[in-house]
Amino acid sequence: MTSREGAERRLGELLLSRVRDVADYPKPGIVFKDITPLLADPEAFSALIEALAAIAEERGATKIVGLEARGFILGAPVALRAGIGFIPVRKAGKLPGATLAQRYDLEYGSAEIEIHAEDLSSDDRVLIVDDVLATGGTAEAAVGLVRRTGARLAGLAVLMELGFLPGRERVLAALGDTPYQALITV
Template sequence: MTTTSQELRDLLLSRIRDVPDYPKPGILFKDITPLLADPEAFTALTEALAGFCLAQGATKVVGLEARGFILAAPVAVRAGIGFVPVRKAGKLPGATLSQAYELEYGSAEIEIHAEDLEPSDRVLVIDDVLATGGTAEASLRLIRRSGARVAGLAVLMELAFLAGRDRVVAALDGAPYQALITL
């Protein structure tokens, strides 16, 4: 399927469902499961992200837990490169590299297998939503600590009112950023 940016945006938005007051009152959750269930929309999304991935010369795709896994794995297959999951601390067996980061109310930690990235790798990070940018920023630090290079960051949608873009653009240090939808 060949689409323009506006056609792709319209298709994707038509398949994202708003769920009010989830997971708590006052939150408008963006549910992507209808998009994933639609083969036309999911294929168009995968093709767009794979195109960005290939344009950046990525050799690996990193997906952020948990919905980033769903998007990044088919992108890696389509681009013909490897997929590496970034997991919450304690979820991976074997030797890991970890990166702690601050949340609005507390802290969290993410990990990758120590052997999954090499210095020769150019890594594209993929996630479903960019909100405040904390997890994405931590993943960029983790990739660099592994010795690999950051090829860029791509997300399905960016929640502009949370200002995560400024945080990740600074952390990207010149590597490209792409949001298919900005809300």
């Protein structure tokens, strides 16, 4: 094992040790992955932000796009740490001014997300940041939104991938050759 692999393994263990399983939330049969204990631990939270900022720097990102809502909690400090801008992707109707919108399908129904039309340009390289990749619908829609702005994608990075759900295949198809990275997979 290389020193980088060892460091990645230790980071994964630290992060995973701070994620709490909450049974039957938000409905019976679901085991919710609660990241609030990780956010409350300055060592783990700092390590997470450093790891995501390193990904942004390695990929030459000029902007971080954070997905509502926990992607905001992670994306804003990552952008600050990397010395680049932060752009929120919000639920429809939450941003003032001109927006671009993207609808996407959920397990039951659909949803829509928006970004300010002027926040990204063709000069930008964007790293999309979120907390959890589950079914991949929101991430796939965000990839579409970023591309519609004319910006180039530097990648998609998430804290945690739920490997038992089909999100990876969905986002890999949307990303094409653009890199995807999950810090931990459960």
